[in-house]
Amino acid sequence: MSTPAVIGVLGAGQLGRMLAMAGHRLGLRFRFLDETPDAVAGHVGELVIDSFTQPARLGEFLRGVDLVTYEFENVPVQLAETLARRVKVYPGVTALATSQDRLSEKTMFAELGIGTPPFAKVDSLEELRTAVAKIGLPAVLKTRRLGYDGKGQAVLRAPADVDAAWHALQGTQQGLERGEGAEASSKQAVPLILEGFVNFQAEVSILAARSTTGQVAFYPLTENVHEGGILRISRCPASKRVDGAKFQERAEQLAEAVLKRLDYVGLLAIELFVVGDDLLANEMAPRVHNSGHWTMDGSRTSQFEQHLRAIMGWPLGATQALGFAGMVNLIGPGPELPAFASVPGARVHWYAKQPRPGRKVGHINLLERTQADLEAGLVSTFRMLEQRPNRSAH
Ligand code: AMP
Numbered sequence: 001m002s003t004p005a006v007i008g009v010l011g012a013g014q015l016g017r018m019l020a021m022a023g024h025r026l027g028l029r030f031r032f033l034d035e036t037p038d039a040v041a042g043h044v045g046e047l048v049i050d051s052f053t054q055p056a057r058l059g060e061f062l063r064g065v066d067l068v069t070y071e072f073e074n075v076p077v078q079l080a081e082t083l084a085r086r087v088k089v090y091p092g093v094t095a096l097a098t099s100q101d102r103l104s105e106k107t108m109f110a111e112l113g114i115g116t117p118p119f120a121k122v123d124s125l126e127e128l129r130t131a132v133a134k135i136g137l138p139a140v141l142k143t144r145r146l147g148y149d150g151k152g153q154a155v156l157r158a159p160a161d162v163d164a165a166w167h168a169l170q171g172t173q174q175g176l177e178r179g180e181g182a183e184a185s186s187k188q189a190v191p192l193i194l195e196g197f198v199n200f201q202a203e204v205s206i207l208a209a210r211s212t213t214g215q216v217a218f219y220p221l222t223e224n225v226h227e228g229g230i231l232r233i234s235r236c237p238a239s240k241r242v243d244g245a246k247f248q249e250r251a252e253q254l255a256e257a258v259l260k261r262l263d264y265v266g267l268l269a270i271e272l273f274v275v276g277d278d279l280l281a282n283e284m285a286p287r288v289h290n291s292g293h294w295t296m297d298g299s300r301t302s303q304f305e306q307h308l309r310a311i312m313g314w315p316l317g318a319t320q321a322l323g324f325a326g327m328v329n330l331i332g333p334g335p336e337l338p339a340f341a342s343v344p345g346a347r348v349h350w351y352a353k354q355p356r357p358g359r360k361v362g363h364i365n366l367l368e369r370t371q372a373d374l375e376a377g378l379v380s381t382f383r384m385l386e387q388r389p390n391r392s393a394h
Pocket of ligand 1: 117140147148150151195196197198199203226229230271282283
């Protein structure tokens, strides 16, 4: 491999930007491919603007590139396959394809003996009614593909919700599919999945990495609080609501099973529900993940560096938390950066994105010596945001 290595990245959003910022310290260079000219990773690497579905500039993107990775999982599989014929693509195409379809993902979890919420494939209103009869209510109806941050989902609480949810999600997919190539034509039903609604005590994620050499590493479980389907707060170690130590081993085992099954290379995030003594897998992301942002300031090796080490075949770095780490997402519109800089001890990460309602524009990391100090820091942060953490955030 030439020195310095050039990494090609599909997608040039904030995850790509943070990947490049971690990689620059290691002497790596980056070239991004994205459909959006103002994509923010373009500030920290070369940016090639092209269509993901009908690319015309792949030669330019690949010139001098040693290997390709991606920062979002809705990259068309066909594009990844085309690139994989010319250069190594990590994580591999199977991992990408599996994670793009909630049904394949949950089927794989089940085959590996990993608990999941009850689920059923739904391709018609008739199948939805049958699935509701089998799984019961409440339940969550989701598009199989392209959902993110709670989009493409509807909660069914009463039998009367069934038809409305079906029609609502058939409409949603049109919006989600913009620019993705209309896989589901207007005549064909949008593929859905019905899941039992889980009354979880907490949501956690396990971040795992596997290198080209087969070495694996796991971060301590991260506890996540979502609001309206969007991640709001992460804590590592988890708060007292979750016995992190008790679940760590099981989480590592299940993550390792997924890494092996997919012959995975890179960083993988698996989101889990804590229910009693069990962990149920909700979904996985074949990339660096929002719930791992605390590692930028709370661990010796950030998830971004870990991903790069894994795909470069370098030894993986230390993963322990250096104290009580917390992360708060900054979601637009809200105060501008200088306001956040005044939160004591806060490390502000600002993505330089145009703020839009519901858009992640940055995050704050806190690292404290005690859980009490972390909670105090989170309260100061939310004061700055002019809202308090909701009850579930405690
Ligand atoms: P997802 O896009 O599947 O990660 O869903 C976004 C958020 O919705 C999750 O983080 C949960 O807070 C909630 N959620 C998703 N699926 C379920 C479920 N089956 N039961 C209860 N809550 C869910």
